[in-house]
Amino acid sequence: MAVKNYILVCGGTACESSKAEEIYQALIHEAEKQGVARDVQVVKTGCFGFCEKGPIVKVLPEEAFYVTVQPSDAQEIIAETIVKGRMVKRLLYLEEGKKEFDIDDIKFYQKQVRIVLRNCGFIDPENIEEYIARDGYKALEKVLFEMTPEDVVEELKESGLRGRGGAGFPTGLKWNFTKAAHSDQKYVVCNADEGDPGAYMDRSTLEGDPHSVLEAMTIAGYTIGADTGIIYIRAEYPLAIERLKIAMKQSRDLGLLGKDILGSGFDFDIEIRLGAGAFVCGEETALLRSIEGNRGMPTPKPPFPAVEGLWKRPTLINNVETYANIPVIILKGGSWFAGIGTEKSPGTKVFALTGKINNSGLVEVPMGTTLREIVYDIGGGIRNNVPFKAVQTGGPSGGVITKDFLDTPIDFDSLVAIGSMMGSGGMIVMDEDDCIIDVAKFYMDFCVEESCGKCAPCRIGTKKLYNTLDKLSKGKATQADLDNMIVMGEAMKKAALCGLGQTAPNPVLSSMKYFPEDYRAHVEDKRCPAGKCKDLVHYQIDPEKCIGCTVCARKCPVNCISGERKVAHVINQDACVKCGECYSACKFDAITKN
Amino acid sequence: MAKMTLEDLRKLREQKKGEMDKRDMEGKDVEIIIGMGTCGIAAGAKECLDAFILEIDKAGLGNVTVKQTGCMGLCYVEPTVEVHVPGMPDTIYGKVDAAVVRQIVEEHLVGKTLVNNHIFDRPAADIIRN
DSSP, X not given: OOOOEEEEEEOSHHHHTTTHHHHHHHHHHHHHHTTOTTTEEEEEESOOSOGGGOSOEEEETTTEEEOXXXXXXXXXXXXXXXXXXXXXXXXXXXXTTOSSOOGGGOHHHHTOOXXXXXXXXXXXXXXXXXXXXXXXXXHHHHHHHHOOHHHHHHHHHHHTOBOXXXXXXXXXXXXXXXXXXXXXXXXXXXXXXXXXXXXXXXHHHHHHOHHHHHHHHHHHHHHHTOSEEEEEEETTOHHHHHHHHHHXXXXXXXXXXXXXXXXXXOOBEEEEXXXXXXXXXXXXXXXXXXXXXXXXXXXXXXXXXTTSOGGXXXXXXXXXXXXXXXXXXXXXOHHHHHTSBOSSSBSEEEEEEEESBSSOEEEEEETTOBHHIIIIIISOSBGGGOOEEEEEESGGGSEEEEGGGTTSBOOHHHHHHTTOOOTTSEEEEEETTSOHHHHHHHHHHHHHHHOOSXXXXXXXXXXXXXXXXHHHHTTOOOHHHHHHHHHHHHHHHHHOSSHHHHHTTHHHHHHHHHOHHHXXXXXXXXXXXXXXXXXXXXXXXXXXXOOOOOHHHHHOTTOOEEOOTTSOOEEOTTTOOOOOXXXXXXXXXXXXXX | OOOOOHHHHHXXXXXXXXXXXXXXXXXXXXXEEEEOSHHHHHTTXXXXXXXXXXXXXXXXXXXXXXXXXXXXXXXXXXXXXXXXXXXXXXXXXOSOOHHHHHHIIIIIIISOOOOTTOEEEOOOHHHHHX
């Protein structure tokens, strides 16, 4: 018997947490029970990206794309799709307005170009043979036997690849600097300390295709002359760590890591260091100090890691997504890569699309794609048709992009020009129900927590900014406070020691620039237009509309609504905690929020 | 597994490539659809499907997908197989056993000529469309 069907089950963290493992086991069990175990291969893959509709199960060659699958659906999937060759209609993902399922209709995938995520959702990340079959380790072959380190650097320079960790430094130059440094020992480091709230691009890459990073690091070792690689990954990524460990073991067993790789005479091995989840450790010098066993605090640059990095030796440090691009660039050539995306920012970018969006998930698009395409075509628009307000890119280091810039092609430089930044790829969508001050306060709270405290501009600045935002949200701030925030923010940008402090004021400065009316409303009218800042919100019952149904009084968690049955109710403003329960419970629109 | 040489790695890649290609639907323009209704299965459609997978592997054809469907209505000549090759008329073959499968692969898919004596119909495209 030959295998005629493949069932791909998403094994990313998002789907795993909604029972993907159980689904995987149930499918295998059902296939055996129904006597088709040898006709079908069930594969657990990396993230499909369409996390909104997870868990995802895809059946080939029928190309049935099943969404929000439950373990109990396994019986029907096997009985219908595998045994009878019919699709299970109720599980298929149907694009709005379509009657028949066609995989090419899924808008979420139409505009995506998958280079970094080429194997995610396709191969079993725990099986090195599947990676090898997809031209895995072919780039390493080419580098070891056909290319000099100079050739590799040239290829990268031609590709125009820029670091995907956020700053966008040209990768070819970085490799060349580290290669040129003289030392008895050099290191290759992978920065997998992904810390932006809402971002999970690197985690998904490592979970779905760990070998792509291992291969690229080995290529880097050969290029700069290092025999040791270190992956710094946060301990709260257990699945990614487990898959990396499996991948490293398989690579070692096959001689793709270790001594004399493929008989080339080149030695290289990789180890994993776990981080404790401090945001500042994503900053390269702080990360290196943490690996050394010291407290994770940044050190001034220069000296740059390329000259004096880990244990004072020249160190090449790149982020996960940057590495994942490298094998493809080596195989297909720098000029091929340079042809994708925009002139100054070639290639693709992976974004973690979250917030008030219909299709949240992992998307990879060519640089130069507009925000409108990402939010409306791929993301399927805003939830509940509330008007779009802004997108936060670059996490706590970035800024907001407003609807005026929906048609701006996204690349490293265009985002900086409009006061935000690419960052590592977190993209949080906000609608008109979100208060921009509340969001800025959230990020500033994060920065206060995560500031390492070494330099005063960051340690004191973030706290000061937070306090002012807090005053704003309580309606106690003045115009002078707003002016002060700008002065402090600009000072932090210039004086803070590392990227964390230099960029921490960005969410405040950019939202002040693009939403001055929101700030004004909080200062002058003591009013929060979105109704998010609790101290500025008042719920009131309109006695004309209230019919005295008592629903609100029963819902109120603090029993501050009083009134007889069939008589208009009243809210005791002193006791109200502004939870909004009454507002959403009232069926007669009698409760107003202002 | 033992440590590999360059040759071993290349061999392993070639060996596994075909298997992975089956999962990749991009660029696959040839379709084989096998009628797997009760009538078809009773007449040997399962063996027919196995034979197709085997023969396509043997011929090293990477651009073919093999799918199954229900009864095509030609129960008197089961097992029935519909073949789509770009640039050739869509064809339904009947009474397809392992030997005919081999013929279809060699002549229709590779040689681009129809297999005589087993053609029973063309798909009723005008009906299917509605």
